[in-house]
Amino acid sequence: MNETFGRYGGQYVPEALMPALEELTDAYQRYVLDNEDGFMDEFRERLRAFGGRPTPLQHAEKLSERYGTSVYLKREDLVHGGAHKLNNALGQVLLAKYMGKERIIAETGAGQHGTATAMAAAHLDMPCEIYMGRTDTNRQRPNVFRMRLNDAEVTPVDVGRGTLKEAISQALRDWAQSVETTHYVIGSVVGPHPFPQLVDDFQAVISEEIRDQLHEQTGGLPDSVVACAGGGSNAMGTFHHFLDEESVDLYAIEAGGSSLAVDEERGVAPNSASLTTGTEGVLHGARTRVLQDSDGQIMESHSVSAGLDYAGVGPELSHLVETERVTPESVDDETALAGFHRLSQTEGIIPALETAHAVGWLETATPEQLGERVVLTVSGRGDKDLETVLEETATHDVPEAPEMDVFSTTTGDDRNA
């Protein structure tokens, strides 16, 4: 177990939480790494029966044609709840149960991690409270309903801009006072050690399946593997089992937002490209690449995709970028929206806006980057993003978008008149 990844990682939290991190590190070692009491067996079985794993690795015919290569889609959109997030949430809630905790808390931005945690907590009969920025509760209403339906408390956070950053801070505050009975289910490969590794290990099932499925389908390895990255759990899970395969190129696609430039004055980055444009700093318990001003104040990030809209990124991913094992690429809002529509129309899969960044990147990638076999992880489905896509498509230049005039009053009957 590494507490750090090169210069990144560590445990930058209040002293009150340190014993909990020690306890968690111990539990991680015993249950996850050593499969004590058959923890990993139970986790795998529940991922299968409750979560719907394995998910398919689908050869995408139209994309393959378009890019002159074989494109395979890893279908995490088919996981229960609609995203890869359940892999981690289920693992952590189960771990909390093994640790004898009585309560679960979590933060959520887009609501995907919150809904996944609420589902896992209902499934495993654990009381659960989700912190969510006030702005996000309002713009992600359906996900708030879903969490409530699964009997989770949803606590809006009224601080600051009311988004993910504030929700994480608030969850850490809750944890600092409830740590003895409560486990904090963090939603990505971020936060203090051992969270980045723990979450990575739970998400590693993605690349384990990809490797086996692609081997079965083609007898070989991919040339390139593409995943969108916000905090980086989807990317780390997708890369994990290829890290040691030098022939496999790994691309982490970040949100380029409207621009890679930064407004220091207002403390705003119109993007979430912390791997590409961030600098070393300490955020939410770990040293990693963050979007910050020259004083070290964390900036507001921006992306059309709520799930990528975060000023930090997992420390291991920062390290893998620094050592050039992983290539970070950023895709702007418009290209992501085009990718969203392209996948919906040509493959019949409506992706999450997060995933749409990875899809959008294919359009700009060179044949050398893609190679002959590309795997792209569809990290989630886009049902949660319908309203956003409608609004954003209207204000951006997205020729791929369909007309949405169904709700006008002309009728299809006229054709027979």
Add this chain to the structure above:
Amino acid sequence: MNETFGRYGGQYVPEALMPALEELTDAYQRYVLDNEDGFMDEFRERLRAFGGRPTPLQHAEKLSERYGTSVYLKREDLVHGGAHKLNNALGQVLLAKYMGKERIIAETGAGQHGTATAMAAAHLDMPCEIYMGRTDTNRQRPNVFRMRLNDAEVTPVDVGRGTLKEAISQALRDWAQSVETTHYVIGSVVGPHPFPQLVDDFQAVISEEIRDQLHEQTGGLPDSVVACAGGGSNAMGTFHHFLDEESVDLYAIEAGGSSLAVDEERGVAPNSASLTTGTEGVLHGARTRVLQDSDGQIMESHSVSAGLDYAGVGPELSHLVETERVTPESVDDETALAGFHRLSQTEGIIPALETAHAVGWLETATPEQLGERVVLTVSGRGDKDLETVLEETATHDVPEAPEMDVFSTTTGDDRNA
């Protein structure tokens, strides 16, 4: 191949469509029954890679405890698109391709069959037009968006009450003029021969998997199998491979709406319980049980669940009920809502409102009916129903429902003050 099932079934359509039904019957025989050109192999493979099959058969711990028996959930909610509907839509769109058709039409009520067809059509590169009652387009907006995103035309039908019944009639009208180039993808085991058998065969994968999975998990057969029934495709697919197993009791759960009584004067049935309360009639191309007044006019049906809200039912299911192989049961709106909340809270699965009827029935079933092993098919996920559930829960007496006051302005921060 049977054109009829006892007294039910047949082909009651305009002469213009008869040749198309002959052509379809021929294609059904060759491609589906005889696997010509490897049709069924391709269908199965696409169901796997694109559709996400097999879906798990999950032992439901909390329900099992509650009812003192082993309850297994067949997780069709994990199929791509969120319901069993894709099994049929993918099969029929693929069949249309094998038949050389150039265009797909379909009707939809709740939008589940429409979205499934739109997804399948995008996946297989077929132009697609979906008929949907005007009322339904307005109350199922997200599904309309999804269809449009998959590049399907959505044509609102302004006739009558503007729901499923009118949409089917309109789709039949379109087909009557476009039949030479167009295949009509009907959404359930209804309509003229060979549709009821065709759809049943495509949905039979559900019970094939249940049988094999339960055998693997327990070494035996279920004692009872429970499925909600609107048109009946979920029920027929769930029952198919158990029809010849006499020890297995089969329960088709219909929508009891607000009451089983009927308002003949207004031509309105406040339920959709055509198996329980319907009488023999001819609707949408088949002789079957329908909700009709004494003149034979079809009545408006009603259910809290749009997907069950239909005045007819598949002819084979009518026959199986008549011969007492299948037991029909009806569950009213309130019991279904309670079932919806119960599954969401205790198992972490938010079911479709259609499915919620089957879940609700468990509450009233006797131990003798359930036996020691119960399989219940979760025909779809409830994301599409969130708004409806909120509204309906507010106007019904559903003690199971959670509070939904998250959107008020009190903040979670106060606890630390």
Add this chain to the structure above:
Amino acid sequence: MIGMRESDITAAFEDGPAFIPYLTAGDPTFESSIEYVEALARGGADVIELGLPFSEPIAEGPTIQQAIVRSLEGGMTPERFFEFVEALDVDVPLVCMTYYNLIYQYGDEDGPRPFVERAAAAGIDGLIAPDLPVEEATPLRTACDALGLDLIFIVAPTTTDERLTPLLEHSSGYVYVQARLGVTGARSDVSDRTSHSLDRLDGDDLPAAVGFGISTGEQAGEIVAAGADGIIVGSALVDIVAEGYENDLATEETAERLEAKARELTAGIIEQGQPRSERL
């Protein structure tokens, strides 16, 4: 038509190509609808098709769908329909056009016979059930034969040669030739499939009446010139009823317009037509 005496309906084609108008009975009210039907008779109708409205009219276009809605809202039922027929003062053969479920449900016993009995008693001469293909028609055929009613089937552009033979065998009265694919509704183009269909029927005993989409005297003439024994006009007439309804016209005014339209169509036919006996 299997060795039966020529019916009143068939006889109506004897003196030249027949004009067969359609109206939905009871559209928009029982009383006005009676006047409209009688106006068509005055305008030269040789046979009249009367629609008995069904809640799921899968074979109709929007024009007739709306007529059906108006009629149902006006309280039309199968029983009222028969009273409607009895109240009519016309002396041409009447054909009832309705969907099979209404036929099947009528009366206390299962099956089509009670309906046919009642229709015969009311003075109906023939039936068309657009959702009843010949394969499913035996019970109705039997009842009609027993009570001396014609049962009219539709030949569609898609009807294959293999289907044509049994279809003609079971037909009586006339053969309804569907001019184009699609549902009912006025159209300005007349498919060239019509003449093909008519060619296929050449040599059959029954008169062939062409419908679907005819709206002007000129079209009617063209179709008759192409060899039809009659033309069926529905939506173009229902349009006039709808217009009167929407603009609140007096019943007489709408009736006059219908009569005028009937005359236009009859004139178109007569210009081109010759008695069927001479053409055979």
Add this chain to the structure above:
Amino acid sequence: MIGMRESDITAAFEDGPAFIPYLTAGDPTFESSIEYVEALARGGADVIELGLPFSEPIAEGPTIQQAIVRSLEGGMTPERFFEFVEALDVDVPLVCMTYYNLIYQYGDEDGPRPFVERAAAAGIDGLIAPDLPVEEATPLRTACDALGLDLIFIVAPTTTDERLTPLLEHSSGYVYVQARLGVTGARSDVSDRTSHSLDRLDGDDLPAAVGFGISTGEQAGEIVAAGADGIIVGSALVDIVAEGYENDLATEETAERLEAKARELTAGIIEQGQPRSERL
């Protein structure tokens, strides 16, 4: 505290239990905040903790979060903070409380040293970084030692005995004893864990100051009676600043209230207190 001369901060505990108020520097403005800090000094502060606001204050409750927002909106930056310290006219030791990222980012080179240098130059005597556990603190510890600043660590109720030893080893100035679990914020109950924590520290060289949730002179007295060498009060004072801000009170009025509150707290301590030298 490893073999170093006693610091000014530690010396401030010599004459009896110390009163250590906290304010966020620059809340709500640079100028008013200076007056507030000076008022606390007049009110009897022995040491003053000054918050340098960070955008992600994960260890603060809502009261101090809001103070941080006000201060940041007023334009507070690390550089302005040092100017603030330089502008202060108080003669008690000053402790800067801030998050590690601001310490780490300050100046041109990576690492905490430039921040510590500047802090020393401005007249800061010690640092508290609430998100920097002792495991990650070596670079900062080194810089502080080099420049003669105290580095104060927090002992939490959850701190295990194994953690206590290294934690105390790295501490200087005083030990910040967290009275209860949770984040900062005024509370009316004082956990009985406090005395347990104090017991564990018995025998350590450094004075133990208790914070988190103290708001009245009575509470302060109880805690001193339980053996604390000092009390730290933050949210109860920030509440007064917030009240002044929200009700648009004159700076002097808020300053007077702060001074009065400081006197209340000091009085509570003195009642119960005796000089540290006599208690050891």
